Amino acid sequence: MDKKTFLPVIDLKWIVISIAVATLISFTVLPMLYLIFRSIVVDGVINIENYREVYNNIVNFSAFVNTFKISITVTAVSLLISFPLAWLVGRTDLPAKGFFRTLFVATYMIPPYVGAIAWIQLLNPRVGYMNVYLQKLFNLSAAPFDIYSFSGLVWCLTLFYSPFAFITISRALEKMDPTLEEASRVSGATPFETLYRVTLPLMFPSILAGGVLVFIGVASAFGIPAIVGMPAKIEVLTTRIVTYVYMGTGKGIREATALAVSLMLVANAILYFMTYILGKKDYVTIGGKSMRPNLVELGKWKWPITAIVGAYGLVSVFIPLASILVTSMLKSLSRPVSFDNLTFEKWLAVVDNSQYMETLSNSFITASIAATAATLIALFVAYLLVKTHAKGRRIPDSLATLGGATPSIVIALALIITFSGEFGLNLYSTLGILIVAYMVKYLTMAVRTIAASLSQVHSSLEEAALNSGANWLRSLKDILLPLIAPSIVAGWFLVFMPSFYELTMSIILYGSKTKTIGVLLYELQTYADPQDASVLAVVVLTIVLLGNIILRKISKGNVGI
Amino acid sequence: MWESKYVNQNKGDLVVAEVKIQSVTKMFGEVKAVNDFNAVIADGEFVSILGPSGCGKTTMLRMIAGFERATYGEIYIGDKLVSSSQANKFVPPEDRNIGMVFQSYAVWPHMNVFDNVAYPLKIKKYSKQQIMEKTTRALELVHLEAFSKRLPNQLSGGQQQRVALARALVGEPRLLLLDEPLSNLDAKLRESMRFEIKELQKQLGITVIYVTHDQAEAMAMSDRIIVMNQGVIQQSDMPEFVYESPANQIVADFIGLVNFIPAEVSAENIILPSINHILYSPGYRAGKALLAVRPEHIVMTTAENIGVSGTLLHKFYLGDSIDCRVAVKKEIIRVIGKASVYQHFQSGDEVTLQFEKIMVFPQD
Numbered sequence: 001m002d003k004k005t006f007l008p009v010i011d012l013k014w015i016v017i018s019i020a021v022a023t024l025i026s027f028t029v030l031p032m033l034y035l036i037f038r039s040i041v042v043d044g045v046i047n048i049e050n051y052r053e054v055y056n057n058i059v060n061f062s063a064f065v066n067t068f069k070i071s072i073t074v075t076a077v078s079l080l081i082s083f084p085l086a087w088l089v090g091r092t093d094l095p096a097k098g099f100f101r102t103l104f105v106a107t108y109m110i111p112p113y114v115g116a117i118a119w120i121q122l123l124n125p126r127v128g129y130m131n132v133y134l135q136k137l138f139n140l141s142a143a144p145f146d147i148y149s150f151s152g153l154v155w156c157l158t159l160f161y162s163p164f165a166f167i168t169i170s171r172a173l174e175k176m177d178p179t180l181e182e183a184s185r186v187s188g189a190t191p192f193e194t195l196y197r198v199t200l201p202l203m204f205p206s207i208l209a210g211g212v213l214v215f216i217g218v219a220s221a222f223g224i225p226a227i228v229g230m231p232a233k234i235e236v237l238t239t240r241i242v243t244y245v246y247m248g249t250g251k252g253i254r255e256a257t258a259l260a261v262s263l264m265l266v267a268n269a270i271l272y273f274m275t276y277i278l279g280k281k282d283y284v285t286i287g288g289k290s291m292r293p294n295l296v297e298l299g300k301w302k303w304p305i306t307a308i309v310g311a312y313g314l315v316s317v318f319i320p321l322a323s324i325l326v327t328s329m330l331k332s333l334s335r336p337v338s339f340d341n342l343t344f345e346k347w348l349a350v351v352d353n354s355q356y357m358e359t360l361s362n363s364f365i366t367a368s369i370a371a372t373a374a375t376l377i378a379l380f381v382a383y384l385l386v387k388t389h390a391k392g393r394r395i396p397d398s399l400a401t402l403g404g405a406t407p408s409i410v411i412a413l414a415l416i417i418t419f420s421g422e423f424g425l426n427l428y429s430t431l432g433i434l435i436v437a438y439m440v441k442y443l444t445m446a447v448r449t450i451a452a453s454l455s456q457v458h459s460s461l462e463e464a465a466l467n468s469g470a471n472w473l474r475s476l477k478d479i480l481l482p483l484i485a486p487s488i489v490a491g492w493f494l495v496f497m498p499s500f501y502e503l504t505m506s507i508i509l510y511g512s513k514t515k516t517i518g519v520l521l522y523e524l525q526t527y528a529d530p531q532d533a534s535v536l537a538v539v540v541l542t543i544v545l546l547g548n549i550i551l552r553k554i555s556k557g558n559v560g561i
Numbered sequence: 562m563w564e565s566k567y568v569n570q571n572k573g574d575l576v577v578a579e580v581k582i583q584s585v586t587k588m589f590g591e592v593k594a595v596n597d598f599n600a601v602i603a604d605g606e607f608v609s610i611l612g613p614s615g616c617g618k619t620t621m622l623r624m625i626a627g628f629e630r631a632t633y634g635e636i637y638i639g640d641k642l643v644s645s646s647q648a649n650k651f652v653p654p655e656d657r658n659i660g661m662v663f664q665s666y667a668v669w670p671h672m673n674v675f676d677n678v679a680y681p682l683k684i685k686k687y688s689k690q691q692i693m694e695k696t697t698r699a700l701e702l703v704h705l706e707a708f709s710k711r712l713p714n715q716l717s718g719g720q721q722q723r724v725a726l727a728r729a730l731v732g733e734p735r736l737l738l739l740d741e742p743l744s745n746l747d748a749k750l751r752e753s754m755r756f757e758i759k760e761l762q763k764q765l766g767i768t769v770i771y772v773t774h775d776q777a778e779a780m781a782m783s784d785r786i787i788v789m790n791q792g793v794i795q796q797s798d799m800p801e802f803v804y805e806s807p808a809n810q811i812v813a814d815f816i817g818l819v820n821f822i823p824a825e826v827s828a829e830n831i832i833l834p835s836i837n838h839i840l841y842s843p844g845y846r847a848g849k850a851l852l853a854v855r856p857e858h859i860v861m862t863t864a865e866n867i868g869v870s871g872t873l874l875h876k877f878y879l880g881d882s883i884d885c886r887v888a889v890k891k892e893i894i895r896v897i898g899k900a901s902v903y904q905h906f907q908s909g910d911e912v913t914l915q916f917e918k919i920m921v922f923p924q925d
Contacts, residue, residue: 202670294628
């Protein structure tokens with residue numbers, strides 16, 4: 001064979017991959033390093049002056065403590081709820097398991113701030129629907145619940161972040177070799193002895209991993225703490241960071257960087273803690289041929305448990321959604337809910353509002369571009385990871401994971417200080433900076449999905465194409481892409497949807513012409529018109545629902561937010 | 562060293578482990594995974610359930626263990642009714658006092674070897690001293706006493722298999738169920754484990770039900786083989802009978818190698834149109850049939866002898882034997898014989914075949 005035709009094939013592959021990697025490094029690692037640099041360098045010298053100044057302010061210090069307190073409480077409650085639910089769905093004869101499984105992960109695809117809006121409508125101490133109803137029902141002198149409190153905040157966060165734990169635990173439970181439990185039963189152990197002597201210890205690593213996901217998710221959350229916590233005067237790191245950025249001064253930004261680095265440290269510390277513990281206790285429990293677990297019969301407990309689980313689903317998913325829908329259709333917010341107080345007028349007004357529609361289109365454009373670019377990069381990152389043996393092939397994937405694991409607010413702040421012209425690139429207040437932020441944060445979703453499907457394609461298929469005379473790009477186009485097409489579309493949606501309704505990063509990255517739907521909803525709810533917020537929330541929920549339906553169709557039920 | 566056969570310390574437990582399976586059917590939706598299974602497995606007997614994958618053998622075993630509920634029928638272990646569709650009775654696996662070994666071993670990765678084996682005793686609340694003694698004895702039985710502090714991930718597949726075996730035996734069950742226990746091991750280890758399991762069974766005198774798709778394994782170990790296909794028992798016999806006189810075409814095909822030739826049976830003869838040959842062989846029922854001849858029951862000689870004439874197409878040298886393909890009219894017949902006998906034949910040679918032993922399966 002002629003050498004000249006062979007060499008460029010190799011080169012092309014590496015050029016394409018290098019471009020993907022270079023993009024990743026410049027938008028992920030460099031901004032974060034620069035953020036750390038800015039937080040510890042004041043007037044050209046390395047010192048901790050910034051941190052001292054920030055934490056001398058009692059509000060910031062208590063925000064730090066609150067972040068810890070809230071994250072730990074929510075994590076604990078989430079695990080206490082999620083393990084039993086995962087076990088009930090995965091290992092017992094609970095009826096309608098498919099329905100319950102979907103229900104328990106439903107809040108995962110609802111934007112958290114929409115949930116916060118719903119729960120304020122329901123548990124507002126003065127006019128919350130649920131409060132008013134319960135007050136009447138039990139003839140109480142005062143509202144039984146106040147959403148604007150520590151427990152209200154924990155309640156709301158638990159509903160929206162516990163699916164992280166539920167998903168992790170039930171996936172591990174599904175993959176676990178059921179004969180490990182059967183061996184215990186045949187040894188004489190009852191189902192419950194088996195649960196706590198075999199299942200629970202074996203699930204420990206996954207329970208821990210689920211807990212860490214919840215902890216980091218809650219510590220990085222902005223929507224719920226801002227909408228529920230701030231009116232209750234409960235500040236957390238994310239809300240303080242946004243407040244400082246909004247000051248718009250150099251000092252404000254500087255103090256924000258110190259808080260952001262603190263948040264990053266908290267998240268990383270938890271991650272390392274988990275890796276350390278898991279390093280000692282990582283079991284391989286996958287295997288066996290009978291993957292149909294022996295189902296524990298709940299017997300006389302079957303219907304009481306079903307009722308409790310059903311009530312949880314009703315309260316956590318259906319009631320909040322109904323509340324949003326009803327609020328969006330009320331003629332008058334001050335009159336009670338009844339059929340003659342319902343109308344579609346508000347919906348028409350919202351559709352007619354050109355400012356709202358422009359915001360929606362901003363979100364569509366940024367999310368689409370971010371999803372397309374991320375999918376493209378993810379394809380090369382996943383290829384490098386799964387299909388090559390190059391040294392450092394895991395680096396781009398780790399970078400993507402790093403972006404996903406970094407609190408959104410930290411990414412956004414790092415991008416602001418890095419791309420405001422300081423290094424010759426000024427993206428400030430453009431759609432561009434939003435796109436970059438979404439890409440950095442959600443790239444890992446696309447990489448995971450595409451890598452999983454790439455690893456199912458045996459490399460001999462690609463080798464056969466090369467052997468038949470196709471070059472690398474041609475074999476990619478003719479062989480690999482058609483085989484993994486569903487995962488590429490799924491990866492696109494997995495980036496598009498969270499980008500579309502993103503709030504935490506958008507709130508400090510948007511400019512006067514680049515407002516996004518998340519920011520608009522937050523502003524309407526907090527300052528202007530909560531009813532318009534409800535109408536727009538219905539729009540967002542509809543789009544998310546459609547996206548998920550498409551996603552499930554494409555991946556045949558394997559992928560969904 | 563083990564407790565003698567009919568003494569059992571667990572009060573109330575069965576002493577004789579005869580397993581009686583009466584008209585057991587298992588439905589998965591519309592599919593009959595096991596169809597009207599009837600068998601009595603005597604105390605101390607080693608019985609294999611043999612069949613291709615998906616034939617229902619594992620489902621049957623799991624019903625005996627209590628992991629699946631029979632849709633119809635009754636199962637007795639000893640004189641205890643453990644599963645009955647009519648009486649709506651079902652004893653859960655933990656109350657059946659059975660030892661079981663799984664294909665994937667199911668050794669718990671979070672416990673060391675000792676704790677894995679001691680688990681059934683801990684569950685039954687034995688004293689510390691008894692646990693120590695019995696577990697140590699069970700480990701000695703499988704030659705793992707030196708490994709008791711190891712974690713499963715520090716053991717080879719064969720060692721994990723022994724842990725599973727020790728755990729299944731430690732509670733001194735009268736009945737041991739084995740679900741393809743050797744199929745994840747390499748060929749050499751598999752053969753030595755066959756021997757060890759058989760020895761253990763003889764030594765302890767327990768009843769064993771062994772599920773496998775490997776006929777050599779079933780032949781070597783069993784007192785009796787139950788051949789299953791598509792949920793139905795095809796034959797239940799001693800290994801030599803299953804091989805020498807298979808009950809039907811399916812068993813003949815599944816156990817060992819066989820040539821099938823279409824046949825017309827008349828009062829005294831078997832007519833084989835496809836190879837243009839007639840065998841004088843009275844006593845078979847007249848009508849359409851299938852003649853089955855095992856390759857090792859055919860003698861291949863040179864062309865001048867009397868018999869079925871054909872042409873040697875290929876011969877494959879297998880070390881101790883030679884595997885030949887002989888074209889006879891429209892059929893290709895497989896012949897296997899000693900290498901020393903067949904080595905002088907060449908491809909293309911005209912040969913004569915003589916059938917030493919035949920089986921006839923009626924087709925209508």
